[in-house]
Amino acid sequence: MGATNLAVPTTFRPPQFSPTTAVNHRRATTTFLPCRKKRISISCTAASLEFSSATTEKPLIELEFIGPKAEADGKYPVDKATAVSGEKLLRNIMADNKIELYAAYGKVMNCGGGGSCGTCIVEIIDGNDLLNERTNTELRYLKKKPESWRLACQTIVGNKENSGKVVVQRLPQWKK
Known part of the structure; x- marks a missing residue:
């Protein structure tokens, strides 16, 4: 069996993603953020924001x-x-x-x-x-x-x- 020589990069460069956000308030808003190894997706709707603020009444x-x-x-x-x-x-x-x-x-x-x-x-x-x-x-x-x-x-x-x-x-x- 012969050894195979693989080239390994010396530095890791994360993929270049630019944050993108949907603007329509009726649809879910999604934001993509750069991360070292993963792409993170955060999603919420305007309706859920309104609901959560209405339920947190202060005494x-x-x-x-x-x-x-x-x-x-x-x-x-x-x-x-x-x-x-x-x-x-x-x-x-x-x-x-x-x-x-x-x-x-x-x-x-x-x-x-x-x-x-x-x-x-x-x-x-x-x-x-x-x-x-x-x-x-x-x-x-x-x-x-x-x-x-x-x-x-x-x-x-x-x-x-x-x-x-x-x-x-x-x-x-x-x-x-």
Whole structure:
């Protein structure tokens, strides 16, 4: 038996493929990508993308903000808002919905949400379990205040998984 001499290339060059994509939204979209030894095909349709985005709804937190002073009829005014769980601070939700957060002094002297002034105090009447734990900043500014008092600039509403209702008393120091 004689040995056969085979020529073996010293370097491997992958085949040159250019990515191609079908543009029609009614048909499946296919993309070919270059790979070392295989051709990979990825396929999906526009209908499947729409279906998957419709089924991934984020949990919502309903908020009620009780005004600091009773009206002529003895009832406190209530503002309502809704927020996606775990995405915003209480201060930002109030600002987005034009709900008054600060007293006269706080309007002029607030820190803009940095947690260095303590003027954005609110009281959580219901739904404290839907909020984050008190931060170190809150522990420092609110150490002699009731446990239900929070700084709106430090309070995250929800945790991206929970949903429910939070009731907030604005300017609780006016009631005490």
